[in-house]
Amino acid sequence: MQTLRTDVAIIGAGTAGLSAYRAAKAEGKQAVLIEGGAYGTTCARVGCMPSKLLIAAAEAAHAVQLAPRFGVNVSGVEVDGRAVMARLRNERDRFVGFVVDGVHALPAADRLVGHARFIDDNLLQLGDHTTLRAASVVIATGSTPIVPEALAGLGDRLLVNDDVFEWQDLPRSVAVVGAGVIGLELGQALARLGVRVTLYGGSRGHIGPLTDPQVIDEAHRVFGATLHLEPRGRVVSASRTEAGVTLRYARADGTHSEDTFDYVLAAAGRRPNVAHLGLANTSLELDAHGVPRYDAATLQAGRAPVFLAGDVNDAHALLHEAADDGRAAGRNAARFPAVEPVARRAALAIVFSDPQIAIVGQAHATLEAGTFVTGAVHFEDQGRSRVMLKNHGLGHVYVDRETRRLLGAEWFGPAAEHIGHLLAWSAQMRLSVDDMLAMPFYHPVIEEGLRTALRDAAAQL
Ligand SMILES: Cc1cc2nc3c(=O)[nH]c(=O)nc-3n(C[C@H](O)[C@H](O)[C@H](O)COP(=O)(O)OP(=O)(O)OC[C@H]3O[C@@H](n4cnc5c(N)ncnc54)[C@H](O)[C@@H]3O)c2cc1C
Numbered sequence: 001m002q003t004l005r006t007d008v009a010i011i012g013a014g015t016a017g018l019s020a021y022r023a024a025k026a027e028g029k030q031a032v033l034i035e036g037g038a039y040g041t042t043c044a045r046v047g048c049m050p051s052k053l054l055i056a057a058a059e060a061a062h063a064v065q066l067a068p069r070f071g072v073n074v075s076g077v078e079v080d081g082r083a084v085m086a087r088l089r090n091e092r093d094r095f096v097g098f099v100v101d102g103v104h105a106l107p108a109a110d111r112l113v114g115h116a117r118f119i120d121d122n123l124l125q126l127g128d129h130t131t132l133r134a135a136s137v138v139i140a141t142g143s144t145p146i147v148p149e150a151l152a153g154l155g156d157r158l159l160v161n162d163d164v165f166e167w168q169d170l171p172r173s174v175a176v177v178g179a180g181v182i183g184l185e186l187g188q189a190l191a192r193l194g195v196r197v198t199l200y201g202g203s204r205g206h207i208g209p210l211t212d213p214q215v216i217d218e219a220h221r222v223f224g225a226t227l228h229l230e231p232r233g234r235v236v237s238a239s240r241t242e243a244g245v246t247l248r249y250a251r252a253d254g255t256h257s258e259d260t261f262d263y264v265l266a267a268a269g270r271r272p273n274v275a276h277l278g279l280a281n282t283s284l285e286l287d288a289h290g291v292p293r294y295d296a297a298t299l300q301a302g303r304a305p306v307f308l309a310g311d312v313n314d315a316h317a318l319l320h321e322a323a324d325d326g327r328a329a330g331r332n333a334a335r336f337p338a339v340e341p342v343a344r345r346a347a348l349a350i351v352f353s354d355p356q357i358a359i360v361g362q363a364h365a366t367l368e369a370g371t372f373v374t375g376a377v378h379f380e381d382q383g384r385s386r387v388m389l390k391n392h393g394l395g396h397v398y399v400d401r402e403t404r405r406l407l408g409a410e411w412f413g414p415a416a417e418h419i420g421h422l423l424a425w426s427a428q429m430r431l432s433v434d435d436m437l438a439m440p441f442y443h444p445v446i447e448e449g450l451r452t453a454l455r456d457a458a459a460q461l
């Protein structure tokens, strides 16, 4: 057993960990990066990038299916599942390769391999080969998919996102359990690639990250028109049969459905990776999920020299937030005990479904009733969206009654990934609805839909 010392130990070489390592080094401190699994990050290996590659293939298939509605007839179109998955894996491996090369370029002494667990607040054990004493520690261990109890026991018929991206071919049918972000993105993409998909929502009827009841209703209606969506209910049982998995679902209205699929994909949320960290050996106070209580402004756990960055802190679970967290946690860990609050960017989350979803600034559920007005745009008759046969969705902007400032938005419509950025930049610049309406709007563009929503809000003030 070797014993090492460092200023900052970082557990997890994902996006948050890599960013924490660079920040600690930039402060002139010693830092080591500990990885217990494969290098390459969740985002590149089994998250953002492979999911967007699957969606890109699905969009290509969908564009062909839509072509006759423009008067463009196509014949003999088929989805070659093996080719779809081969491109996905090749491109994914390329992205992963860049990350792995970056890690290998770090000084060898700064890279430790092994599963880390705490012996006390400042002492870590790595596998059975190393103990590491650190003046401070950044926990950046990411998260793991949650498998609902009803799906336990399905063996190799149960999938999580990681498994999908290793497929050699597309299966015939998949039940997707959970209509959150992953469920929507992967469920819709698979359906568009010809896989028979049913998307099973949970008991509260959530869809994606939406919290605004009107936008949720519209999303249920629009997705329900093209996807087999069971919006609200509960999976009562799932059992292996010769044909695959038979799933029984109790709808909120008291009726039941039963269907058989090749596979079930668990997309019911993710939990922070804290279970095997030996946190009981530390002085840290843990919440009900076993996650150390920490200060959201400094990312410090209590008064200990321990910081939480990325998915493990259970706050945002987004790539850019993990990178920002890592930077802040790495810097504060290096400067400990002189920790400082971190300036955050305006909140922005995007779902790459079709239509896309963007949540900006304050989500509807976090706003205080009576303090804001809602400006709306319905996309059915929005000019450019209609031209492109993308005229589905509903966008809501929330504007403060007193200051007339943009507070947030829940946007479900075409090009929401771009509109979401305009909205997030406006929210961060603390623009008022009047400032935003004074900006240029070209014709004919989808941004004119944003202007409609802003005008609607302004008219109510
Ligand atoms: C399917 C999917 C699609 C996504 N799409 C998007 C998207 O489009 N846009 C977006 O912004 N976000 C997306 N995300 C979310 C994004 O991928 C995550 O928020 C981000 O990757 C989290 O980074 P992280 O550094 O916290 O965790 P990770 O990258 O998971 O890094 C954690 C690392 O810690 C290691 N580790 C864990 N425990 C230990 C231990 N005890 N000792 C040593 N090492 C340990 C793990 O092996 C891992 O390498 C997606 C996620 C998924 C699953």
Ligand SMILES: NC(=O)c1ccc[n+]([C@@H]2O[C@H](COP(=O)([O-])OP(=O)(O)OC[C@H]3O[C@@H](n4cnc5c(N)ncnc54)[C@H](O)[C@@H]3O)[C@@H](O)[C@H]2O)c1
Pocket: 148, 177, 178, 179, 180, 181, 182, 183, 185, 200, 201, 202, 203, 204, 206, 207, 208, 209, 234, 235, 267, 268, 269, 270, 316, 317, 318, 349, 350, 351, 352
């Ligand atoms: N485009 C992106 O940025 C992107 C893409 C994928 C994932 N992510 C990140 O990864 C996180 C995890 O994604 P996720 O989709 O797993 O989680 P999620 O929290 O977005 O969605 C999980 C959904 O499953 C439902 N659910 C829970 N238990 C259930 C059950 N037993 N049966 C049916 N439904 C159930 C929940 O109500 C919720 O709607 C996201 O919150 C997001 O931050 C981001």
